[in-house]
Amino acid sequence: MGKLIAQQIQRHRKRMKITQMQLADEFGVSGPGIFKFEKGYVFPSLKLRVKMAKAMGIGTRQAVLMSLTRVPSTVPNT
16 A cells, blocks of 8 residues: 555656655655655655645545555545
8 A cells, every 4th residue: 555655645746846855845854755755665654644645635534544455446434
């Protein structure tokens, strides 16, 4: 599932046409940290993942689920 998080971060950055360092500044992390997120070497903390999800237009619930096992194609509203 980490691969999904990594892909989302990289897609967002490229869509915004910004560098890893610029994205890092936006979220208060290091440039190498963004590199590691995008490669799937490490994962953002839950707090950071939720903050990034908001910027990417991903719901909080899905951002949390991304770190679990498999993300369902639709997330039930319970």
